[in-house]
Amino acid sequence: MTSSDDLDRLAADLGAWVRQQRELGHEWYLDAGEPAVVPADPSPRTALALPARLLAREPSPPVAPNADADKATREADFARECEAFVRDTVARVARERAAAPQADIFSAAAAPAAPASLSRDEKMATLADLAAGVTSCVRCRLAEKRTQTVFGVGDPDAGIVFVGEAPGREEDLQGEPFVGRAGQLLNEILKAIGLRREDVYICNILKCRPPENRDPEADEVEQCEPYLKRQLAVIGPTVICCLGRHAAHTLLRTNASLSALRERAHFLGDVPVVVTYHPAALLRNPHWKRPTWDDVRKLRALYEALRGKA
Ligand code: URA
Numbered sequence: 001m002t003s004s005d006d007l008d009r010l011a012a013d014l015g016a017w018v019r020q021q022r023e024l025g026h027e028w029y030l031d032a033g034e035p036a037v038v039p040a041d042p043s044p045r046t047a048l049a050l051p052a053r054l055l056a057r058e059p060s061p062p063v064a065p066n067a068d069a070d071k072a073t074r075e076a077d078f079a080r081e082c083e084a085f086v087r088d089t090v091a092r093v094a095r096e097r098a099a100a101p102q103a104d105i106f107s108a109a110a111a112p113a114a115p116a117s118l119s120r121d122e123k124m125a126t127l128a129d130l131a132a133g134v135t136s137c138v139r140c141r142l143a144e145k146r147t148q149t150v151f152g153v154g155d156p157d158a159g160i161v162f163v164g165e166a167p168g169r170e171e172d173l174q175g176e177p178f179v180g181r182a183g184q185l186l187n188e189i190l191k192a193i194g195l196r197r198e199d200v201y202i203c204n205i206l207k208c209r210p211p212e213n214r215d216p217e218a219d220e221v222e223q224c225e226p227y228l229k230r231q232l233a234v235i236g237p238t239v240i241c242c243l244g245r246h247a248a249h250t251l252l253r254t255n256a257s258l259s260a261l262r263e264r265a266h267f268l269g270d271v272p273v274v275v276t277y278h279p280a281a282l283l284r285n286p287h288w289k290r291p292t293w294d295d296v297r298k299l300r301a302l303y304e305a306l307r308g309k310a
Pocket of ligand 1 (some may be wrong): 161164165167168171176177179180182183204206280
């Protein structure tokens, strides 16, 4: 039987942990309105042990007096970092555009035409043809178990394309990428930078769900990647955002760690590629939400800087 002293000690520990998380900035704007105090799914032990006042959504404990100053310093540091990131990346885009003809950007793609030469309607029609081809694809074993293929969704003329890993259970059932829990978080992330799903294009490296959501295998990626390259060639985005390491490793042909990849923009021809955490990883590791927030703000700022500079 848990004694009342134990409960008080547990409550005090939890209160201290919550205050520490707040001071570290681990509650994220995207979670505004969500309780930082109580885990969403308290374990039976926690649920039994915690006094009701902690399980209820209590008002936040007082924030440390210097928290506002720390936040202002952090934001000022971020603003400087973001400005340098945008300046350096825009300069590199200009160099790439001056140096390289567009032709071979998405090399696995037999691009149907240079993106700039396609109207929005032509892009939509070309993507629809490609999607129809993907529907009957049997290039790899994933065809056997899928409910349906998951091609991509969004604006065929989007300036920003988000690339994830592979459809999960919900996506396989609904035929649309990022519609499960990770997708809901992606929607929140987009909203936080002033975008809606319809404003961007969202797709995956793989167009079919790997069983039990296992990692994509090399031969599956190899068979499926040409579809993605073709999609990208048709859309002709200004910026690409890789969600997670599988997307980044595939598109950028690297094995570098995600934290290393996040440090700067990468390039596919003259198209900058920004790498950030996968939303599903954020659900498992909420402390990565803060760096993700910085990544997507940089992405948005870069896009704004490049928009209209084509
Ligand atoms: N995870 C992905 O990488 N893609 C989806 O579409 C859904 C979850």
